[in-house]
Amino acid sequence: MATVKFVENPPSPAEDAEQLRKAFVGWGTNEKLIISILAHRSAAHRRLIRQAYAEAYGEDLLVSLDKEISGDFERVVLLWALNPAERDALLANEAARRWNPSNKVLIEIACARSSGQLFAARQAYHARYHKSLEEDVAAHTTGDFRKLLVPLVSVFRYEGEVVNATLAKSEAKILHKKITEKAYSDEELIRIITTRSKAQLNATFNHYHNEFGHPISKDLKSDPKDDFIAALRATIRCITCPEKYFEKVIRLAINKLGTDEGALTRVVTTRAEIDMKNIGEIYLKRNSVPLDRAVDNDTSGDYQSMLLALLGREDA
Amino acid sequence: MATVKFVENPPSPAEDAEQLRKAFVGWGTNEKLIISILAHRSAAHRRLIRQAYAEAYGEDLLVSLDKEISGDFERVVLLWALNPAERDALLANEAARRWNPSNKVLIEIACARSSGQLFAARQAYHARYHKSLEEDVAAHTTGDFRKLLVPLVSVFRYEGEVVNATLAKSEAKILHKKITEKAYSDEELIRIITTRSKAQLNATFNHYHNEFGHPISKDLKSDPKDDFIAALRATIRCITCPEKYFEKVIRLAINKLGTDEGALTRVVTTRAEIDMKNIGEIYLKRNSVPLDRAVDNDTSGDYQSMLLALLGREDA
Incomplete structure (x- = not known):
């Protein structure tokens, strides 16, 4: 189950786009307004906001965001603003280009998604990078890792319950x-x-x-x-057991000396609409601290506010 | 370009289904009628005929055909009646299960189709066999062939013109x-x-x-x-150069001592709606005999009539 809470009957995409524009113009950026809109709209609605924004202001919303905000807050907002297939394509591209043996992002995208979601990410990869995901993975990996990762990102697994x-x-x-x-x-x-x-x-x-x-x-x-x-x-x-897997990624990210914001942001943005509630329950059981409190203690500022909103905290 | 000629303004799928039913019932089967309908309807129309037939007679058209006709004629009609993705799934499944090192069918399906067509065949494979194409290919091949064939059938190649x-x-x-x-x-x-x-x-x-x-x-x-x-x-x-490749498959199938009907049927049914005209032109250039005449000389009966109809011969 998801943690993120969407408002019922949200404003029209055009109104949301207009509010976001207002958050950008003038002296300083209104981060609270950005969070209050984007963190409470579904993937489908966010996509419509991006369309409406591009039509009204002749610029991709992501480009405007990139100009206005920065650092960990920028990263979490940009990843969240993307639709899931584009987000996976972007994460997979980064992981393939800067691949190192301890990087598990390609494995997450290949194995913790449905067959249709992985395929959608591969389609988004074509559109965005003019290449295929598997050709980049094959070109940037070697040896045993290539033997494992190339088939993992290429497979279209059968999803029925038939078992032999x-x-x-x-x-x-x-x-x-x-x-x-x-x-x-x-x-x-x-x-x-x-x-x-x-x-x-x-x-x-x-x-x-x-x-x-x-x-x-x-x-x-x-x-x-x-x-x-x-x-x-x-x-x-x-x-x-993807939920247990992601709990551990978050646990290690938070327990690190100096939080691993990259991992924390990736897991929260990719799972908030899917199974973050279950991941949070496993986290509480394993760490005796509610996940939102752990995140609250470990992060700060607008980045913290955005994460907590995605984790479904009522006041965020 | 295609060879097969579709009638303009064909009868409704329900009328076609009714005519086909008439061709099956009573004493003997009316093969001419089957050919005159199926060989002159597009893939989209054939799919609607199958639906209309199943609704009207409670039986899959392919099952009825299987009961009524046999041999090479049955094979060409059944392959043709399938939509392209299902046909590729069926051919790939046969090739994977009875795989041998000289069998090129998996290579044809993996490489002489667009990325979208190969993916559609993989989806049809799930639906029909409750497994994935790549898992069957991986399970039935070994060594170097597995290293080549599994990625070939799994790839979703980028299709833009961008070249590095x-x-x-x-x-x-x-x-x-x-x-x-x-x-x-x-x-x-x-x-x-x-x-x-x-x-x-x-x-x-x-x-x-x-x-x-x-x-x-x-x-x-x-x-x-x-x-x-x-x-x-x-x-x-x-x-x-898929057209040259298929010309050679047909040439070898016809020049064999005893025609290789399997190969001939496969190439004609999979290419008649795509590039059979170009394959025929290459055939004529290479063999100094028009392809339809070569097929005419080498085959007989209803099988011959169906092939010639798919090759676009006017009187067929």
Whole structure:
């Protein structure tokens, strides 16, 4: 469930665009007004505001925002203002161009989205970058990571509930054998994880747990410093329990010496309309602090206000 | 350009469905009537006929056809009756399940279609087989072929005309180096061919030809019996000159001792609405016989009549 709260019967997109324009012109920018509008409109409505704004003022709303605001506040507002497919395309492009082995953003976009959402991001990628996502990922990665990431961002997984139990058993055995042999980048292991449907993989991982006594993600903790094993674990967690995965990303972002604003902003903007409420519940259980209070303590200013609004705090 | 000729102002789908039903009932089947209707209706109209037929008679038209006709005639009528995405899904499924190294059907579907058409085939694959195309291809292939075919069927290539000339030069060099070293299944070679846009690859292959004195497809003829090299060549030809590729498939199908009806039927049904006219022109130039005459000489009966109708012969 979402955290962000949309006003019922919002003003027309044209009125919202006009208010935003007012927030930009004159001496100083009215950040409160920007937050009060954008943080309380759905993705569909935000898209209409951008259209209305471009028609009325001959400039993309995102360009105006870029001129008026800056820093972490700018980042959270810009990511939020994009529609989900464009946002994913932008995040994936940044991750591919500045790729490093510990970066999990491509895995999130490939595995914690529906097949249709991933495909929409690939379409948005064409429109925005005049290239395909997979060609950029393939060109910027090497070795085992390329073997894993290129199929992950290219797959169009079947989404029905049909599961083949015999296959789940035989593929659980293959996975166990490869992990036992520490053959983490084995072709068969990668084939199974990058092509099977999420329902089929859940059945396979359940069988793995039953048959071999440990969850597969636990068996992938042998070497916590190995980035490739960590990438495999992130893949499996984004497929089987994205909410737990995102709770951990937020927890590490907040607990860091100096908050990791990049990660915090990414998770809040990509999940606020999806499952942020569940992520918050898991966060509270795990940390004994409500997520909004943790964010409140760890951030400040307009950035803080925008995050809290997206997290659904009543007064934000 | 297409060869197949559609009647202007065709009868309503319901009338066509009724006529087809008449062709099935009673003593014997009226094959001429089936051909006269189906071979002269567009894909969109054929889809409406199927809907109208199912509504009126409670049975899928394809099931009725399967009961009434058989052999090569059945195959050509059934493939033609399907809409293009479903037809590609069916052909790809057969090719994946009965895959062998000399089978080029997956390459045709992956490379001689637009990005949108390949994606539509992948969607149709989900609906029909409750699995993804890429998971079946990955599960039924091994080794170098898997390394090539899985990305080929998964890619969503950028389709704009934007070309990076510097990249074309550097990647032409990589391709030439790998081919000279006979490293045909090299990761970089496969990456380039399976992810770059068709416009970019054309620029790369042009540069290859200019810089190294031979077209790349010629440099891939070193060992004509090697199925993997043949697969690479087919991939490049389906990307750069699908019409020439299909002319050759038809030529070999007809020149065989005993026609290869499978290949002939596949090419005619998949290209009649697209570029069969151009394929026929290349055929005439290469063989000094018009394609329809060659097909006329090599086939017989209702199968022959259906093929000739799809090839646009006036009296068919």
